[in-house]
Amino acid sequence: MCFGPFPLHQTMASRKESAASGSSPLETPVKQIQIDGLVVLKIIKHYQEEGQGSEVVQGVLLGLVVEDSLEITNCFPFPQHTEDDVDFDEVQYQMEMMRSLRHVNIDHLHVGWYQSTHYGSFVSRALLDSQFSYQHAIEESVVLIYDPIKTAQGSLCLKAYRLTPKLMEICKEKDFSPEGLKKACIGFEIMFEEVPIVIKNSHLINVLLLDLQEKSTVADKHELLNLSSSNHLEKSLQLLMDRVDDMNQDIGKYNTYCRNLSKQQQQKQQYLQRRQQENTQRQSRGEPPLPEEDISKMFKPPQAPPRMDTLLIAGQVNNYCQNIKEFTSQNLGKLFMAEALQGHSS
Amino acid sequence: MWQQLKMKYKNHESHGDLRSLSSSLFIIILHFLYEIMAVHGPVVKIHPVVLASIVDSYERRNEGATRVIGTLLGTTDKHSVEVTNCFSVPHNESEDEVAVDMEFAKNMYELHKKVSPSEVIIGWYATGYDITEHSVLIHEYYSREAPNPIHLTVDTALQSNKMNIRAYVSSQMGVPGKTVGVMFTPLTVKYVYYDTERIGVELLQRTRASPSRTNGLTTDLAQVASAAGRVQEMLTTVLSYIEDILSGKVMADNSVGRFLMDLVNKVPKITAEDFESMLNSNINDLLMVTYLANLTQAQIALNEKLVVL
Numbered sequence: 001m002c003f004g005p006f007p008l009h010q011t012m013a014s015r016k017e018s019a020a021s022g023s024s025p026l027e028t029p030v031k032q033i034q035i036d037g038l039v040v041l042k043i044i045k046h047y048q049e050e051g052q053g054s055e056v057v058q059g060v061l062l063g064l065v066v067e068d069s070l071e072i073t074n075c076f077p078f079p080q081h082t083e084d085d086v087d088f089d090e091v092q093y094q095m096e097m098m099r100s101l102r103h104v105n106i107d108h109l110h111v112g113w114y115q116s117t118h119y120g121s122f123v124s125r126a127l128l129d130s131q132f133s134y135q136h137a138i139e140e141s142v143v144l145i146y147d148p149i150k151t152a153q154g155s156l157c158l159k160a161y162r163l164t165p166k167l168m169e170i171c172k173e174k175d176f177s178p179e180g181l182k183k184a185c186i187g188f189e190i191m192f193e194e195v196p197i198v199i200k201n202s203h204l205i206n207v208l209l210l211d212l213q214e215k216s217t218v219a220d221k222h223e224l225l226n227l228s229s230s231n232h233l234e235k236s237l238q239l240l241m242d243r244v245d246d247m248n249q250d251i252g253k254y255n256t257y258c259r260n261l262s263k264q265q266q267q268k269q270q271y272l273q274r275r276q277q278e279n280t281q282r283q284s285r286g287e288p289p290l291p292e293e294d295i296s297k298m299f300k301p302p303q304a305p306p307r308m309d310t311l312l313i314a315g316q317v318n319n320y321c322q323n324i325k326e327f328t329s330q331n332l333g334k335l336f337m338a339e340a341l342q343g344h345s346s
Numbered sequence: 347m348w349q350q351l352k353m354k355y356k357n358h359e360s361h362g363d364l365r366s367l368s369s370s371l372f373i374i375i376l377h378f379l380y381e382i383m384a385v386h387g388p389v390v391k392i393h394p395v396v397l398a399s400i401v402d403s404y405e406r407r408n409e410g411a412t413r414v415i416g417t418l419l420g421t422t423d424k425h426s427v428e429v430t431n432c433f434s435v436p437h438n439e440s441e442d443e444v445a446v447d448m449e450f451a452k453n454m455y456e457l458h459k460k461v462s463p464s465e466v467i468i469g470w471y472a473t474g475y476d477i478t479e480h481s482v483l484i485h486e487y488y489s490r491e492a493p494n495p496i497h498l499t500v501d502t503a504l505q506s507n508k509m510n511i512r513a514y515v516s517s518q519m520g521v522p523g524k525t526v527g528v529m530f531t532p533l534t535v536k537y538v539y540y541d542t543e544r545i546g547v548e549l550l551q552r553t554r555a556s557p558s559r560t561n562g563l564t565t566d567l568a569q570v571a572s573a574a575g576r577v578q579e580m581l582t583t584v585l586s587y588i589e590d591i592l593s594g595k596v597m598a599d600n601s602v603g604r605f606l607m608d609l610v611n612k613v614p615k616i617t618a619e620d621f622e623s624m625l626n627s628n629i630n631d632l633l634m635v636t637y638l639a640n641l642t643q644a645q646i647a648l649n650e651k652l653v654v655l
Contacts, residue, residue: 037550038402041395041543045430048540049462074402079460093457100454103447104434105406151542155569156549187650199553204401204502206554211509212394213551216537225573233635244642251649307653314646321639328632328639333570335628341613342621 030070030140030195033160037201037209039075040158046077047116047148056122060094061112061144062101069198070140074106075114110134112160114144119236120323121243123192123316125309131163132171142195150323153226161192188314227338229331236327240320247313253305260302268299387531389426390496390513391538394547396432397500397511403434404473404502411439413474415484417451418498419458419465427468427496428538431458437484444480446487469496474503475510482528485516497530511535584609 039061051057057080063072076097078090102108113134115122122145134141142160150157163171166186201209279289396418407414416434420427433454437446455467470488472481481497488495494515501510514530539547584606590596616624 036402037553038395038398040546040550041398044540044542044546045393045395046461048542049430049464077461093460096453097457100450100457103436103450104403105408106403148542151545154545154573156546188646199550201550201553202401202405204405205398205550207504207509208397208401209547209551209554211511212397212537212547216539225570225577229632233631237635240639240642247646247649254653310653314650317646318643321643324639325636328636329567330570332629332632333567335625335632337570337574339621339625342616 030065030142030162031068032070032196032198033142034066034069034071034198034200035144035158036071036073037199037205039072040156040199042075042077043114043116043144043146043158044148044151047146050077050080051116051148056118057116059114060097060110061114061142062098062107062109063111064107064109065111065140070111070142070195072111072144074101076101110138110141112138112141112143114146116146116148119149119239120147120319121239121316123312123319125312128163128171128308128312131161132168135163135168136172149232153232158197160195160197162195164190164193167191186311188311188318191311191315225334225337227331227334229327232327233324236320236324240317240324243313243317243320247310247317250305250310250313254307254310257302257305264299264301271299387494387515387533388422388424389536390498390533391426391428391536392498392511392513393428393430393538393540394543396429399432399434400471400473400498400500401502404500408436413439413472415446415470415472417455417467417488418469418471418496419455419462420468421464421466422468429468429496429498431462431465432471433458439480444483446484448487467492467495469498471498471500473500475499475501477514477530481530482516485528489516496533 043059046059047057057077059075059077061072062074062076063070065071079093098108098110113130115127127143131141131143134143142162145159145161147157147159167190170186275290282289400414400416403416404414414434415437416432418429419431419433420429422428435447435451435454437444439445458465467488469492470484472484477497477499485495485497488497497514497516499510499512499514501508513533513535515533516528517531518527519529520527587596587602588606591598
């Protein structure tokens with residue numbers, strides 16, 4: 001499912017050179033993201049047409065970096081991975097698409113990728129890997145997460161995320177053991193950082209929008225003020241419970257590992273003590289002491305479970321909780337409005 | 347229109363040339379049809395993403411090109427054609443010849459088909475106001491790709507202070523057997539949106555208002571507040587209309603009155619106690635969920651810290 005950037009090597013090399021020779025590597029390379037209205041519409045359309053009921057839809061973002069903001073000016077969708085994976089070549093598709101777009105003067109620089117999500121569940125290993133490979137090649141790349149269900153509830157939900165530098169380091173080391181993570185001092189809250197988004201349209205598009213507004217019929221569905229919340233809340237809570245169960249299992253595993261480790265330590269100590277006792281006894285009896293055996297070979301340390309999954313699950317749980325809180329606060333507001341409408345306020 | 351017709355008739359009566367009369371009559375009728383935008387074919391439903399794409403490719407056109415052309419993709423059914431996607435095709439146009447990169451068009455269509463297999467070529471678009479002779483040639487090419495292709499024009503040069511978006515379909519005209527020509531008949535154009543698209547477009551509309559042409563995505567409660575604000579505005583408009591009627595300034599309209607009655611009746615009539623209990627139980631549910639979510643977040647934060655110890 002994950003795919004990385006297969007950059008046009010010349011552009012990549014030249015970019016790296018200019019980054020090295022020009023300004024110093026920035027701590028937070030990009031402060032905000034500027035998206036064209038066209039990209040928003042395309043992402044919405046892609047999900048609407050191809051993403052019903054199935055997993056995520058993905059695509060590539062094209063644009064350029066301007067001073068301290070990343071401008072995303074166009075995008076193209078990626079076909080879904082179906083059974084006929086064998087004869088479909090992602091790399092070729094991407095290369096051809098970019099080449100063709102270059103002919104019509106569309107920015108052909110890869111600056112990131114987008115993905116749709118189901119109730120906010122996108123913190124996964126696949127996403128991490130993809131984003132890591134993207135950010136490794138292109139420093140400023142981001143992943144845009146589009147939540148269609150929340151959008152259908154009334155307002156566009158589009159968020160841009162990037163891996164924090166700390167997480168980048170860890171992924172580079174590939175050291176996911178508990179000690180490694182402890183050293184890096186990473187928590188689930190500093191895994192991803194959100195970059196603020198701003199939508200911009202050119203003047204001509206504004207003229208188009210004006211035209212559209214005059215000619216289109218008024219919307220008859222005003223989802224934002226919809227009071228029925230239980231369905232959505234139920235599903236979110238269900239997903240949250242599943243994740244918490246996963247987390248529980250993971251913690252259980254870690255606990256057993258810790259217990260095994262400490263038991264082993266005890267056994268080692270006991271063995272050493274016994275050895276010493278025997279040696280002193282033998283010495284007192286005048287016999288040669290027993291040879292020191294290699295303890296590490298006798299007591300093999302238990303396998304440390306990788307902690308990256310726990311981190312991801314914690315991040316996901318956090319995300320779910322955030323979404324639920326937002327949703328409930330909105331609904332509380334709506335309920336109070338309904339009360340005012342009834343006119344029963346004291 | 348009819349005066350023109352009469353004058354021409356008078357002229358030709360004096361000259362006695364029936365054939366030129368019929369041709370001029372024909373032309374006049376054509377103009378007439380143009381003006382009333384007769385529906386001689388399917389209704390064209392356009393998604394806003396297509397128009398935004400067209401405008402964007404016009405903005406990115408090569409130096410010296412006056413217009414851009416491209417292919418339209420979508421679906422057709424018996425009475426309508428729905429345009430859902432498009433891509434631009436590089437072409438060169440000069441006084442006497444026009445060259446379109448067909449290979450490119452084919453390639454792009456193949457790539458697009460991989461993503462959405464249900465979209466087919468249904469026509470082509472061009473920016474600009476008029477239909478030129480080159481358009482006829484290009485249209486002929488596209489009629490090989492699709493049965494009865496649609497031609498869409500988007501006036502990006504804003505010749506009449508508006509972006510005229512028109513669609514045409516070609517039909518044969520002329521005297522059969524002798525000179526045959528091609529006429530572009532206009533079709534009605536409608537804008538259709540998916541629900542999520544509509545919400546996206548609404549957000550984009552808001553960027554029009556701000557001076558720097560930018561807009562951030564608002565936070566959760568602010569959205570509810572702005573929606574409530576909009577409802578309030580609508581209510582004030584309705585109220586002022588009612589005041590006008592009561593004071594006699596405006597004539598009362600029965601159908602509007604019925605709608606108003608509907609509106610007032612939509613607020614459900616529930617007894618105070620029932621409503622209180624409903625409201626309270628709902629609020630309790632939401633508060634409990636918020637509490638649990640906060641608890642979970644605190645738990646995982648604690649877990650994090652314990653592991654690191």
